[in-house]
Amino acid sequence: MLVINSLTKNYDGFTAVDNLSFKVGEGEIFGFLGHNGAGKTTTISMLVSLIRPSSGTAEIAGYDVVKDNLKVRSILGYLPENVNLYSNLTAFENLYFFGSLSGVENVEKRINEVLKDLEMHSWKDTKVREFSKGMRQRIGIAQALLHKPRILFLDEPTSGLDPQGTKSIRDLLLYINNNWNTTIFLNTHLLSEVKKICSSIGIISHGQLLMTDSLINIKKKFGSEKSLEDIYFRIEGDQNNGKNTVYSI
Numbered sequence: 643m644l645v646i647n648s649l650t651k652n653y654d655g656f657t658a659v660d661n662l663s664f665k666v667g668e669g670e671i672f673g674f675l676g677h678n679g680a681g682k683t684t685t686i687s688m689l690v691s692l693i694r695p696s697s698g699t700a701e702i703a704g705y706d707v708v709k710d711n712l713k714v715r716s717i718l719g720y721l722p723e724n725v726n727l728y729s730n731l732t733a734f735e736n737l738y739f740f741g742s743l744s745g746v747e748n749v750e751k752r753i754n755e756v757l758k759d760l761e762m763h764s765w766k767d768t769k770v771r772e773f774s775k776g777m778r779q780r781i782g783i784a785q786a787l788l789h790k791p792r793i794l795f796l797d798e799p800t801s802g803l804d805p806q807g808t809k810s811i812r813d814l815l816l817y818i819n820n821n822w823n824t825t826i827f828l829n830t831h832l833l834s835e836v837k838k839i840c841s842s843i844g845i846i847s848h849g850q851l852l853m854t855d856s857l858i859n860i861k862k863k864f865g866s867e868k869s870l871e872d873i874y875f876r877i878e879g880d881q882n883n884g885k886n887t888v889y890s891i
């Protein structure tokens with residue numbers, strides 16, 4: 643579904659994303675894990691066609707994110723780290739505005755469908771300013787799903803949420819993935835999130851990919867170590883000690 647090849651982004655001599663290459667299969671929930679400033683947002687921004695790579699390529703369902711950017715945008719959904727919604731408009735009005743702008747067919751019907759699926763239908767006529775952060779995230783996700791994307795990119799979707807809100811977003815992502823087979827690419831720095839819902843992960847640090855594999859393979863490979871936390875800190879530690887080991891499938 644997603645094929646990334648030597649993807650790189652430089653800013654005035656600083657390399658924010660350094661030669662990334664990996665794949666994400668259809669129907670997977672992929673956790674892109676890294677500390678603050680590791681390069682996660684820059685990577686996602688290139689994949690959703692918001693910024694141009696300095697070099698390298700990325701394809702979604704066979705379409706190049708630069709050359710075929712309109713097609714790519716039509717098959718992906720994106721939830722940025724800070725969801726932009728109009729506080730003075732209701733949930734329905736927000737979705738209607740964004741849905742009409744992006745040419746969603748039968749937009750009213752589709753909004754009602756998505757709001758029901760996301761258990762937000764009873765809030766559709768409430769102004770967004772009355773919503774909790776978790777509810778705003780759900781409306782942001784509804785917006786990203788209106789045009790039935792094949793792949794959904796989310797940048798730290800549970801950032802700033804309490805444990806209940808975090809669980810509810812996690813459950814929602816599993817529901818979307820299970821019921822619509824939507825591939826999910828999730829930027830996060832939360833190992834707990836990755837452990838609970840991801841089928842495969844990539845670890846990025848200082849712009850470089852340190853490892854990518856399925857969770858099942860990771861457990862097999864690092865069987866003697868206790869937890870994903872141990873594995874993560876060992877891999878990051880190797881890089882910080884100059885070993886620069888790249889673990890891959």
Ligand SMILES: Nc1ncnc2c1ncn2[C@@H]1O[C@H](COP(=O)(O)OP(=O)(O)OP(=O)(O)O)[C@@H](O)[C@H]1O
Binds near residue numbers: 680683
């Ligand atoms: N427009 C820009 N110009 C210069 N440097 C940038 C720009 N955007 C990002 N960077 C730098 O690139 C690096 C990677 O940033 P990025 O936002 O991708 O990290 P991140 O992993 O998403 O971190 P966070 O979890 O804090 O959002 C950081 O050092 C950041 O300061």
